[in-house]
Amino acid sequence: MAAAGRRLGLTAVALLAVAASLLGPPVASAAKRVSFVKKAVSSHDIVIFSKSYCPYCKRAKTVFKELKKEPYVVELDQREDGPEIQDALSDMVGRRTVPQVFIHGKHLGGSDDTVEAYESGKLLTLLGIDKKDDL
Template sequence: MAKLSASSGSVLLSLQFISLLVTLFLVSHSGSVEAKSKSPSSFVKKTISSHSIVIFSKSYCPYCRRAKSVFKELEQVPYVVELDEREDGGKIQDALSKIVGRRTVPQVFVNGKHLGGSDGMAYESGELAKLLGIPSTVKEDL
């Protein structure tokens, strides 16, 4: 009878362990299911409002690389959404286009403000540093 009890105990322990694994699996994947159910437009808006610096980018784009390098020079870490590395990247780019009025990348946001692409960031003028609240590296001519 003791062997039956030990055997039953180990079966019960195995079932509890499997139940725990299934529960952890479901909990960890429920967030991704929820994220996929959100519209691309709400994803864009939530991303912009949740991060101080956001760059919607494509990993192979030289203009996107330039925009990311500007923040690296300023020792700032942007939240980067690489549209070409996401299944829903095209839909996000469509939503972004409706929000900002252009489909090109990069699209840069600082503190919720749309700065445009890599040429519209006003890096050389010191305006970007001012928006970020950091000292400007621009030297004024005397």
């Protein structure tokens, strides 16, 4: 009977270890990812969190190409910690989708938001570009 109790105890410990691993990265790791996002956003005028194969991401990047502005692009699918960075973005901006675009430290939004801001002239203002003729 005592051997069965010990086996049950070991099973419970193993189940707890598996459950803990499924809960995700430790808090320190999550804080590290948020810190990475904040540092990238504060260190560059234009930041795009993207996935290299995503057509919406390509669309957003094309807007900046037309403006002759080179964004700092973080390709989440090409990073080992990409999913964790995407989780941090979700916590920060309330969206898990890509792209997520930041201008001068402020969240602009995704692809549709970027195109809309470009077409309305808001993006030019945010970037300090006088008008489309200056391009």
